[in-house]
Amino acid sequence: MNEELQGGNWTHQDPDYLPPEVDASKPSIARVYDAFLGGKDNFAVDRAIALEGMKRFPDRGEGARQNRAMLFRGVKYMTEQGIDQFLDVGSGLPTMDNTHSVAQRINPDARVVYVDIDPIVLSHARAILQTNEHTRVITADMREPEAIFHHPKVEGFLDFSRPIGMLLVAVVHHLGDDEGPEELVNVYKSRMAPGSYMQLTHFCSCAPEVRDLEGVLLAMLGTGRARDMKEIVRFFDGLELVEPGVVHLPEWRPEGPVKKPLSLGGLCIAGGMGHKR
Numbered sequence: 496m497n498e499e500l501q502g503g504n505w506t507h508q509d510p511d512y513l514p515p516e517v518d519a520s521k522p523s524i525a526r527v528y529d530a531f532l533g534g535k536d537n538f539a540v541d542r543a544i545a546l547e548g549m550k551r552f553p554d555r556g557e558g559a560r561q562n563r564a565m566l567f568r569g570v571k572y573m574t575e576q577g578i579d580q581f582l583d584v585g586s587g588l589p590t591m592d593n594t595h596s597v598a599q600r601i602n603p604d605a606r607v608v609y610v611d612i613d614p615i616v617l618s619h620a621r622a623i624l625q626t627n628e629h630t631r632v633i634t635a636d637m638r639e640p641e642a643i644f645h646h647p648k649v650e651g652f653l654d655f656s657r658p659i660g661m662l663l664v665a666v667v668h669h670l671g672d673d674e675g676p677e678e679l680v681n682v683y684k685s686r687m688a689p690g691s692y693m694q695l696t697h698f699c700s701c702a703p704e705v706r707d708l709e710g711v712l713l714a715m716l717g718t719g720r721a722r723d724m725k726e727i728v729r730f731f732d733g734l735e736l737v738e739p740g741v742v743h744l745p746e747w748r749p750e751g752p753v754k755k756p757l758s759l760g761g762l763c764i765a766g767g768m769g770h771k772r
């Protein structure tokens with residue numbers, strides 16, 4: 496299992512350089528997720544959580560990869576429907592493929608704003624995006640949506656009077672019940688113009704083993720809350736669900752045959768896409 500987690504190679508010209516905002520002694524959700532994905536932008540403290548999680552939930556990172564794959568199928572779908580601007584909240588560290596690359600392959604003028612609470616995302620993405628005038632990255636907290644909508648890099652760059660692709664992918668499960676996740680998602684939906692789409696995925700309690708992984712994440716990272724299918728479906732209230740609705744991610748508009756029964760990795764996250772009429 497260890498051979499899958501080979502991080503620690505901070506991507507920078509000088510391998511010893513760490514941006515001042517990066518604390519390698521404290522785990523970061525973005526870097527733990529990177530470790531689950533088999534990326535290299537993580538530290539020992541992050542890998543310890545991913546390894547403990549994989550012990551309890553031996554999907555070898557498949558859930559994270561399924562989530563990423565569904566994210567891209569969704570962005571491709573929205574771009575093909577004519578969506579040319581995206582707000583990707585809780586975007587995570589850029590990896591092999593990203594929202595902007597998927598959208599801009601279809602529409603080179605598509606605009607994307609990445610939002611993440613972790614400043615590591617900004618410092619990491621800055622270099623990658625230096626030459627991409629249609630893509631921006633900001634550090635902000637999804638619990639403060641107005642600060643995002645009125646951020647100087649967002650206002651005037653995204654036009655909220657036109658349809659938008661709102662991405663809340665694998666981020667709402669980092670909100671506790673006491674933080675009002677439904678109300679917060681409602682705020683994002685209320686800012687979407689008719690014709691917009693919202694893609695949302697969420698850690699799902701459909702398999703009992705997911706509770707073990709949830710236990711590891713809550714204990715070691717303080718966040719990562721599994722919710723049941725009914726709770727996940729409720730996040731889409733007021734939107735028309737794009738076929739096939741809210742499902743386990745391998746079943747959302749797959750590009751090929753889906754192997755059944757679904758593996759643990761396939762069961763651990765559910766989600767879908769809603770269309771605002």
Ligand SMILES: C[S@@+](CC[C@H](N)C(=O)[O-])C[C@H]1O[C@@H](n2cnc3c(N)ncnc32)[C@H](O)[C@@H]1O
Nearest residue numbers: 525528585586587611612613636637664665669
């Ligand atoms: C599991 S990763 C998902 C990344 C990407 N959306 C994906 O699905 O591949 C969750 C990301 O959400 C970010 N995050 C967690 N809480 C957040 C908050 N309150 N506001 C903004 N971002 C947050 C984390 O820093 C992390 O990068």
